[in-house]
Amino acid sequence: MKKIFASVLVSLAFGLLLSAALWAQSPQNEGSPRQENFFAELMRIQYLMNSGLPYPPLCTPDEDIVEEESLPERTEVITYTVQHGDTVWSIARKFGLDVNTLRWANPAIERNPDRLSTKQVLVIPPVRGVYYTVKKGDTVRRIAKKFGVSPQAIESFPGNHLELPFDLEPGQKLMVPGGRLHLYRPPRPTPVPGYKFMWPAIGPITQGYWSGHRAIDIGLPYGSPVYASRAGRVVYLGWEKSGYGYLLILQHPDGMRTYYAHLSSYWVHKGDRVRQGQLIGSSGSTGNSSGPHLHFEIRKGHYVHLNPLDYLPPRK
Numbered sequence: 001m002k003k004i005f006a007s008v009l010v011s012l013a014f015g016l017l018l019s020a021a022l023w024a025q026s027p028q029n030e031g032s033p034r035q036e037n038f039f040a041e042l043m044r045i046q047y048l049m050n051s052g053l054p055y056p057p058l059c060t061p062d063e064d065i066v067e068e069e070s071l072p073e074r075t076e077v078i079t080y081t082v083q084h085g086d087t088v089w090s091i092a093r094k095f096g097l098d099v100n101t102l103r104w105a106n107p108a109i110e111r112n113p114d115r116l117s118t119k120q121v122l123v124i125p126p127v128r129g130v131y132y133t134v135k136k137g138d139t140v141r142r143i144a145k146k147f148g149v150s151p152q153a154i155e156s157f158p159g160n161h162l163e164l165p166f167d168l169e170p171g172q173k174l175m176v177p178g179g180r181l182h183l184y185r186p187p188r189p190t191p192v193p194g195y196k197f198m199w200p201a202i203g204p205i206t207q208g209y210w211s212g213h214r215a216i217d218i219g220l221p222y223g224s225p226v227y228a229s230r231a232g233r234v235v236y237l238g239w240e241k242s243g244y245g246y247l248l249i250l251q252h253p254d255g256m257r258t259y260y261a262h263l264s265s266y267w268v269h270k271g272d273r274v275r276q277g278q279l280i281g282s283s284g285s286t287g288n289s290s291g292p293h294l295h296f297e298i299r300k301g302h303y304v305h306l307n308p309l310d311y312l313p314p315r316k
């Protein structure tokens with residue numbers, strides 16, 4: 001009963017806040033610093049509600065508003081519950097972060113961030129970088145070195161609440177602002193004399209060419225580089241709804257085409273001419289895909305599927 005009362009109270013308060021925010025949005029108030037503050041506050045409360053943390057006071061005295069403007073950006077980690085239609089990109093953008101920051105902070109999506117489920121709860125670090133769990137024997141210096149930042153970047157980050165002599169406890173969480181996790185990069189493929197096509201990426205063949213799958217699947221860690229198998233022109237680039245996910249098609253001079261599917265991003269534009277071996281995209285798991293891999297096809301024209309293994313150099 002107490003719980004119901006509390007949630008009714010919160011909904012009421014939230015409604016009040018929302019109408020106040022709408023009022024603040026009306027044209028005559030446009031661009032006022034107070035309005036921006038109001039929205040920031042609204043967002044903060046929304047996040048706090050999602051995170052299950054105690055709610056901040058709903059009324060902010062005027063003098064506090066002035067002070068808040070000089071405060072730094074968010075310094076604490078929050079959580080976010082995935083909503084229908086969210087992607088890891090839209091969430092990253094919403095919080096001013098990048099996809100890698102979200103991946104590194106959320107082991108459940110690190111390998112395959114294209115698979116978000118509704119109601120999934122994500123950890124949202126306050127800034128770009130690595131959200132790290134201290135291990136036995138770690139020091140600030142060692143962690144800084146590991147992620148390519150200065151020790152001061154970790155020590156001075158307000159959300160870390162570190163004080164001299166910066167002793168760390170195993171299990172303690174630290175934000176490493178600007179830190180980067182070393183990512184495995186598969187070996188880079190190269191053209192082989194006597195072959196028109198080269199491997200677009202090097203990895204295990206997770207599915208071969210057969211009547212139900214006129215392509216080969218190359219297993220790759222998420223975000224691995226994908227290279228043009230042959231020189232050509234980008235004739236298709238975009239979401240393909242039949243299951244390819246993000247698809248890129250190259251047209252080659254003799255009427256041959258290569259297809260690169262389930263990509264997570266592209267490095268070229270439609271109409272671009274690309275060299276053989278040029279970086280064209282990054283592997284992903286978009287569309288009908290069970291895990292990060294490159295679905296690679298070679299076709300003659302639009303409709304004649306060819307077995308890529310008949311055209312690619314032998315694997316070493």
Ligand SMILES: [Zn+2]
Binds near residue numbers: 207213217
């Ligand atoms: Zn496939």
